[in-house]
Amino acid sequence: MSNFANFREIGRKIVCVGRNYKDHALELGNPIPKKPMIFLKSTNSYVAEGNPIVIPPGCQNLHQEVELGVVIGKQAKNIKKDDWKDYVAGYTVALDMTARDFQDEAKKAGAPWFLSKSFDTSCPVANFIDKSKISDPHDLELYCLINGQEKQREKTNSMIFDIPTLISYVTQFATLEPGDLLLTGTPAGVCRVQSGDTIEFGLTGIIDSKFFVQ
Template structure:
């Protein structure tokens, strides 16, 4: 598994971590979690460079959330923190596109977030970096620019829950398969995205992807 097509074609699910950066939780007025907050995007969410980002029908408030993605290399079930890093094949960057108005409505009624988070094309992904290319994933910088202007920028060492903690917790309940992606949360700076916007995101000096909003 050495390319984007490898994990995109293998993945059975995209496990996402909510509120894993304190500044992002606070910007949306949310409580800081005491344990990892998990939800899932289905694989219809994946799009790659050259494909447009399209808001779902009726969405009036589409947000971008740049995230470091962990790509699983081998079947992982009930693993320990001490072994967790050995299950990682590599890394990617992704946008967790969120129909914020859909999500806000769902929260008010106590309904699931599925349509807000898992609509077609809601997970634009960049390239693949082998694990050896990022010896310490807690010491890289995420960035997201909209129309050339910085919108999000943060180092990964400020995540509330580190990657071994996330993998140990998730695999207590859900088996991760080769190619599955774990999105590790987004820092502050999410904002409304409009038709015609160009979103560039990645890991500074390592990986960049660019998408246009239709």
């Protein structure tokens, strides 16, 4: 399989899973989904370490959501659960930055979430991790600290829908391409971040990343 270190440049889309950790759904007062809740972030939202997260104009309530990312390795359509590993190049960890006030306003109006999820710099990502370095992606620990204070920490085995289920479900409807990123949901602990904050996040013992909020 090719080198996917530059997945941000070769991927066509960022496929996201909402409410995939029970405690996160509950903390926002949302029902627990009975099937995967899928939405997109556009690739303009990518930002690499060393660059700042920029709060979008007018946003007063920006939240961080740390997530395990699955990098797709080859074209995937109608994939069976048992075959999911064949289509994975590796992993990363990312923040699904969310303009929560924009999202709440859109929900009330029955309007799309695009601006709340896909503003520039709304997807800070760590480096690529080849799948050979992670034996079981369902046995990892996500964490996120803001200004040194722990906000999120959860094992990935707490996901409502596991990675085989997500890949199988998504590829029934939409083909996943090499370099596409599948974000698998965030655990509880999201909160407001502000200009001047430092966000540290990663996978315990595997990868660490740090971003500054401008």
